[in-house]
Amino acid sequence: MAPVRTRRARPAEEPDVTELVLVRHGETVWHAENRYAGSSDVHLTEKGAEQGRELARWAAKNGEFAAVFCSPLSRCRRTAEPAAEATGLPLRREPRLREVHFGDGEGMTAEEMRRSFGDRLAAFHRDPAGSPLPGGENPAAAAERGVAALRDIAAAHPDGRVLAVSHNTLIRLVLCSVLGLPLSEYRRTFPELGNTAPTILRLREGRWSLIRFNAPLC
Numbered sequence: 326m327a328p329v330r331t332r333r334a335r336p337a338e339e340p341d342v343t344e345l346v347l348v349r350h351g352e353t354v355w356h357a358e359n360r361y362a363g364s365s366d367v368h369l370t371e372k373g374a375e376q377g378r379e380l381a382r383w384a385a386k387n388g389e390f391a392a393v394f395c396s397p398l399s400r401c402r403r404t405a406e407p408a409a410e411a412t413g414l415p416l417r418r419e420p421r422l423r424e425v426h427f428g429d430g431e432g433m434t435a436e437e438m439r440r441s442f443g444d445r446l447a448a449f450h451r452d453p454a455g456s457p458l459p460g461g462e463n464p465a466a467a468a469e470r471g472v473a474a475l476r477d478i479a480a481a482h483p484d485g486r487v488l489a490v491s492h493n494t495l496i497r498l499v500l501c502s503v504l505g506l507p508l509s510e511y512r513r514t515f516p517e518l519g520n521t522a523p524t525i526l527r528l529r530e531g532r533w534s535l536i537r538f539n540a541p542l543c
Contacts, residue, residue: 341483342529345475348490350404351376351520360434363427369403376521381407383542391485396422405490421474424492425467428460454508464508468498479528493518503533
């Protein structure tokens with residue numbers, strides 16, 4: 326039986342604060358070659374599965390969660406499933422948390438992209454928001470759907486703590502969007518996001534705060 330959860334008592338005039346714990350999925354079979362997974366459904370490695378179990382242990386002992394969400398891609402679902410079980414919560418899939426689609430770059434390494442469309446790759450590196458990979462999703466549109474998903478999650482869980490397992494590029498675009506940073510700088514401002522390393526945002530009266538970024542599980 327799932328544990329009974331109660332909300333803390335607070336003064337009626339105190340505004341709701343939702344804490345969103347954003348986590349990148351565990352390691353996948355494409356990580357070793359640094360292939361762009363995007364919307365491709367890529368499986369976790371055994372290390373990635375263990376990272377999901379580590380996340381579950383962290384979630385079980387780091388405060389009560391009101392909900393657990395994940396991208397519909399299997400690498401996020403498999404990462405999030407142990408945490409949902411450990412917290413006694415259903416796992417909810419949120420399609421808007423899926424990764425950015427990289428178009429012709431899906432499944433390719435940077436070297437393979439250089440050989441296939443080097444000029445477009447160079448433009449992407451200069452301005453990844455203004456020059457997406459050929460056939461790829463508009464990063465501004467991806468950021469918009471990601472932020473909308475988090476706002477809707479927060480509205481459904483006021484004064485709650487929510488775990489959301491998503492993806493490397495989408496999380497970084499979302500961070501730039503809610504913090505008022507240029508989307509074109511997401512790769513330079515947030516150059517690295519570790520697998521299952523929590524990034525914590527708080528939403529209070531419509532305003533976002535970054536509490537923790539890319540911190541190791543502990």
